[in-house]
Amino acid sequence: MAPACHIARTHHAILGAALGLALACAGPAGAEEWPTRPIQLVNPYPAGSVTDLLARALAPGLSARLGQPVVVVNRDGAGGSVGIAAVSRAAPDGYTLAFSATTPLIVSPMMRADTGYTAASLDGICQTYDHAFALVVAPGSPLHSLADLGPEARRRGGLQYGHLGVGSIQHLAGASLAQAAGVALEPVAYRGDAAVVLDVQAGRIDLGITVAAFVVGQPVRVISILAEQRSPGFPDVPTAREAGYDVSVASYGGVLAPAGLPATVRARLEAACQAAAGDETYGAMARRTLQPERYYLGTTAFSARMAGDLREKEALLRRMDLAR
The missing domain is CATH 3.40.190.10 (Periplasmic binding protein-like II)
Structure with missing residues (x-):
């Protein structure tokens, strides 16, 4: 091989390797610049619901931190499954998110074969509420x-x-x-x-x-x-357990994203979520909707709670003969 050709090919190989390494470090295209356009926050419950009120209280804080409009879109139906299915089909690029309870994500696929998604289809970003x-x-x-x-x-x-x-x-x-x-x-x-x-x-x-x-x-x-503790909105009403019935349920949730979100997008979104949940606008709505004193969980704690809940719900549905 002629020396000039060998040097040229070696040079091209080095450039190719360097470019590949740079792309690998950068992650998916556009992740570093995210967001560059408005973000949809899909609420799978009707307008005017408690979850809808919380979503609309959180959205301005998210917009302020991310520098793009965060638009709440209602896609209700089938106990939340319609909206969750829509988000699960979206690209994992950070532009389509859910603001939802985890129940339609975790429980519905165990009971119905037609949801079009599984519990692994969405990842938890942050928990911002915990309903009684x-x-x-x-x-x-x-x-x-x-x-x-x-x-x-x-x-x-x-x-x-x-x-x-x-x-x-x-x-x-x-x-x-x-x-x-x-x-x-x-x-x-x-x-x-x-x-x-x-x-x-x-x-x-x-x-x-x-x-x-x-x-x-x-x-x-x-x-x-039907909770572990009495509600501050109804302090004189006993819990089911106080009445002798072992029934306690909770509906917790927040921001969820299609699985596979780039790490840089996830980190920025979690930081924005934590800051927005700490705003007085959101805090006032949290108090109005009777949230517990500590309702926020970051990605790690939220994901761990979801994983534990998945195991508990599987066992519960089997005991009640409701699993498909």
């Missing part, structure tokens, strides 16, 4: 406490309760309560808490399981809090 749930009845209902469930259900051959879709945390809470109380509770699915409360108030269903914060000031009665 309330069991509500109409003002004139004969149900005044959990002790009344058994006699009333036996007298009428069963009761109906409203929830937010198959696999929703409300659905699981009702099934757990029916099992713990030894009563027949028929689930009735709705698109949102507002529809549940409306039908409870009108007497079209006997019970509703809703986010506790949603029913503050609503024309319904809360007869039990």
Whole structure:
């Protein structure tokens, strides 16, 4: 081989190797510059829901830190599965995110084969809320406490309760309560808490399981809090466990992203999320929606909670014969 040709080829090989190393270090194209355009924050619940209020309180803080508009988009339906499915199909580039409870991501694929995603389809970025749930009845209902469930259900051959879709945390809470109380509770699915409360108030269903914060000031009665502790919005209402029923559920969530997000994008998004969740705008909404004092978790802690919850929900669904 002629010396000049050998030198030229060696030079090209070195340049190629250097370019490959540079691209590998840089990660996916555009990751270093992210974001350069608006970001969609998909809320898989109806407008006006508690999660929607929290998403809209967080978005301005995210926009301020990221330098691009963060637009909340409602894609509700099927207990949150419609919106989660949409985000799971998006490119993992940081421009389509979810603001959601983890339940439709973790539980729905265990119960339904048609979700189009698995629990591994989205990654947790930050937890920014942790809802407690309330069991509500109409003002004139004969149900005044959990002790009344058994006699009333036996007298009428069963009761109906409203929830937010198959696999929703409300659905699981009702099934757990029916099992713990030894009563027949028929689930009735709705698109949102507002529809549940409306039908409870009108007497079209006997019970509703809703986010506790949603029913503050609503024309319904809360007869039990399905959480570890009493709700600050209903301090005189006992928990199910205080009444002797081992039922406690929580719906925690925050910002989720399609799996495979570049590390640089993930790190910047987590930092923006932590700062936005610490803003007074978000803090005021957190207090209004009865969030616990410590509601924020970063990526590592949020992901660990989700992994533990996945194992717990798998065991729960098997015990209740609800897994597909």
